[in-house]
Amino acid sequence: MNRAPSIKQNTHIDALPNFRNLGITLRILLISIGLALLMALLQSNSWNDVPLLMMQIATLFAPVLLTSLMLLWLAQPWLKRLPYWQGALAVTGLVVATMLAIYLFGGVLYRQASSSNSYFEAMRYVLLCVMMCGVLLLYFRLRTRTLSLALDDARLQVLRARIRPHFLFNTINAVLGIVRTQPKQAETALEDMADLFRMAMSEEQDMVPLGHEIQLSKQYVALEQMRMGERLRVDWQINDVPDDALIPPLMLQPLLENAVYHGIEPLPEGGCINIMLRRSGEVLQLKVENPCQELPEATHRGNMVALRNIRERLALLFDAEARYQAERGKDFYCVEIFFPYVFNEQERSS
Numbered sequence: 001m002n003r004a005p006s007i008k009q010n011t012h013i014d015a016l017p018n019f020r021n022l023g024i025t026l027r028i029l030l031i032s033i034g035l036a037l038l039m040a041l042l043q044s045n046s047w048n049d050v051p052l053l054m055m056q057i058a059t060l061f062a063p064v065l066l067t068s069l070m071l072l073w074l075a076q077p078w079l080k081r082l083p084y085w086q087g088a089l090a091v092t093g094l095v096v097a098t099m100l101a102i103y104l105f106g107g108v109l110y111r112q113a114s115s116s117n118s119y120f121e122a123m124r125y126v127l128l129c130v131m132m133c134g135v136l137l138l139y140f141r142l143r144t145r146t147l148s149l150a151l152d153d154a155r156l157q158v159l160r161a162r163i164r165p166h167f168l169f170n171t172i173n174a175v176l177g178i179v180r181t182q183p184k185q186a187e188t189a190l191e192d193m194a195d196l197f198r199m200a201m202s203e204e205q206d207m208v209p210l211g212h213e214i215q216l217s218k219q220y221v222a223l224e225q226m227r228m229g230e231r232l233r234v235d236w237q238i239n240d241v242p243d244d245a246l247i248p249p250l251m252l253q254p255l256l257e258n259a260v261y262h263g264i265e266p267l268p269e270g271g272c273i274n275i276m277l278r279r280s281g282e283v284l285q286l287k288v289e290n291p292c293q294e295l296p297e298a299t300h301r302g303n304m305v306a307l308r309n310i311r312e313r314l315a316l317l318f319d320a321e322a323r324y325q326a327e328r329g330k331d332f333y334c335v336e337i338f339f340p341y342v343f344n345e346q347e348r349s350s
Contacts, residue, residue: 016079016087017140019072023320028069028136035132036061060106060125064099071098092133099129147316178226189226192219207246207317207342210277214238217252217275224260231270232260240278244343247284248313255288255335258307263290263333284341289334307335314339 017024040053071094072079079087103122175193179186196219214236225232234256252275259273271291278285307326314322314337322339 015084015144016082016091016137017144018319019069019076019079021319021321024140025069026320027140029065031136031139032061032065032132035135039128060099060103063102063106064095064129067102068095068098088133088137091137092130095133096126096129099125175226185226189223192223195219196223207344208249209344210241210245210247211243213247213249213252214277216250217256220253220256228260228265228270231267232264233270233272235272235274237274237276237278241284242279242341242343245279245284246342246344247286248310248317248339251310251313251337252286252288254307254310255286258335259288259290259333263292266293267291279341282341283338286337286339287334289332291331292328292333294331310337 036057037054040050040057043053044050072091079090082090100122103125175186175189221234256273264271264273274289276287311324314324318339325336327334
């Protein structure tokens, strides 16, 4: 199970990487291998020496790296509660302790025959471990800061794009057209508009309950159905989704807006938007499919803003554990998103 991530950029811009994240683990492995190769190149006198030195380095390097990753995976719940610098020292200390234990208990396997000073070798390996930990932690810190700036920009773009001016004007005109003949329906439409804009202007959270996102999207669809009538139909397939699931905010509504304005609305006969949400193990799948005109010219460039922002938020929240794919066929357009199943642990335990 995954706990709901918390990446409030204004208060916790510095945070240790999540050592239980697949993308983080792959980056650590690749960067560590690159640093080991660089060390072998610096110690070599010729290209022929590189493979032999790389094998010697890997003899101690591989057990230390794999054991450290396993221990960091186990220690992740404790590490995330520490302030950044205390956590960085704890990570470095754990890696150094792991290296010393493997080095000391490994005996002659990890000690060079040409060296008579095992204490010097141990201190050298300690220094190398500290340097590698420093490089990795600095990389993830800079990456988090960079993505934090990208997320702030993405949030601003989503705020501007999530409810477009033509949607506002069309909805107001639709309400004005029925305010006298159908006052109850007009009142409901105005309440739905108020909820949508209240969400638009409120401070965003990293994750929100899935039920809240579905309710907001249904309010949006109700407004569009009031404007388009029977031309707009929606098929919800959400029976297999757990009630405690969390989802990045305003992920579904922009997909529906894209489907309405660039799929259903240009079709004279309208069409049906298929929305599927389901859980498969520890993964949630979100799929939105709609009919569209065959001519690619019918697609506007404006719909790319919200979709790009969704991809950026998924990359920041879940890294390599989230997947976004879009497919355009002859007469349909489909967006499919896979991301980890997370829940609010405090609410579950209460």
